[in-house]
Amino acid sequence: MTPDRPVECVRLAAALRDLRAATGLSLAGLATKTPYSKSSWERYLNGKTLPPRAAVVELCELAGEHPARPVALWELADAAWSGRAAAPPPEPAAPPDAPDDPPARPRRLRRGPLAGVAGVLAAAAIAVPVAVGGGSGDGTGRSGPTPSPTPSVQGCHGSTCTGKDPERYGCGAEPPPLTLSRHVFGGRTAIKIRYGTVCGAVWARIDLGEVGDRVEIVVPHRPPLHSEVHDEYDAQGSLSTPMVAAERRDLTGVTACLVRDGSRQCFGTDGTEGR
Numbered sequence: 001m002t003p004d005r006p007v008e009c010v011r012l013a014a015a016l017r018d019l020r021a022a023t024g025l026s027l028a029g030l031a032t033k034t035p036y037s038k039s040s041w042e043r044y045l046n047g048k049t050l051p052p053r054a055a056v057v058e059l060c061e062l063a064g065e066h067p068a069r070p071v072a073l074w075e076l077a078d079a080a081w082s083g084r085a086a087a088p089p090p091e092p093a094a095p096p097d098a099p100d101d102p103p104a105r106p107r108r109l110r111r112g113p114l115a116g117v118a119g120v121l122a123a124a125a126i127a128v129p130v131a132v133g134g135g136s137g138d139g140t141g142r143s144g145p146t147p148s149p150t151p152s153v154q155g156c157h158g159s160t161c162t163g164k165d166p167e168r169y170g171c172g173a174e175p176p177p178l179t180l181s182r183h184v185f186g187g188r189t190a191i192k193i194r195y196g197t198v199c200g201a202v203w204a205r206i207d208l209g210e211v212g213d214r215v216e217i218v219v220p221h222r223p224p225l226h227s228e229v230h231d232e233y234d235a236q237g238s239l240s241t242p243m244v245a246a247e248r249r250d251l252t253g254v255t256a257c258l259v260r261d262g263s264r265q266c267f268g269t270d271g272t273e274g275r
Contacts, residue, residue: 005047006080012073013047016056017233019070020045022063022168026230034058045233050074050081161201161243163225171196171203171243180251180269185258191215193256193269194240201243204256209235214259218266219244224257 020030020041027045031038036055044051056074060067155170166172177194180202184190190207204217206229213229225242229235246254257266 006077008073008076008080009047009050012050012056012070012077013045015070015073016051016059017045019059019063019065020233021237021239022065022165023059024230025062029230030059030062033062050077053078156199156201156243158200159245161196161199162222162245163242166194166196166199166201166203166240166243169199169243171199171201172240180254181256181267183256183267185260185265189213189258191256191258191267193217193254195246195251196243199243200245200247202246202251202254203241203243205238205240206258207238209239210260211235212260215239215241216257216259217241217244218255218257219246220250220253222246 027038030041043049177196180193182192206215209229216226218224227241255268
């Protein structure tokens, strides 16, 4: 991200990276499912180029997210990128000289470009609860409910959480999940075993991984689940596995594993390590 980019463009790029992560697709995967190339998506996600509005909408569809807020961010970024947001509104035209007798009429100010930006901000503020709430038959055009970041709107518990994203289902939000164990690989990559008390499920999270890494969460008597670091965006941030339901009595037997370059290294909540 170049430092001279307007803050609106920085925020749009960050939102697009979050949407890309929600799709689970690599840049090559996005290129196969959209009309835009891998190199184009790299520029969009890094904020090097303003994406077409249609690209933002398509990314929302792939991520299963309502497009209202990302499109509002795109409108702001488009105005900032083109310089329209920085242009001062035109001065109101002075009325012609008039006789003293008639009462003076109030002057109407012209609407400048900033008025449109303010409208987009208002639309974004209104759109946020719509995007969070989701649901069918709510006028949003969505056929089904939208996963919410708070379990009070749409969450899960126990077995209904297995296979689901902890962030999208509120298990990684409030109350904060417990870190049952943490291990560092190669002096940089950290993997945590996390337990969401509100959801009754565990997952593994990898921070600062390497492209090609595979992280697994293993709960006794349940199939293991995993996620992979597909590209540099996964590697630069954090990536969680899907959740696996776990009762408290099972937590001592939970393990997480890192598969890197054909080598498999595992660790448990009791401090043990293995392969």
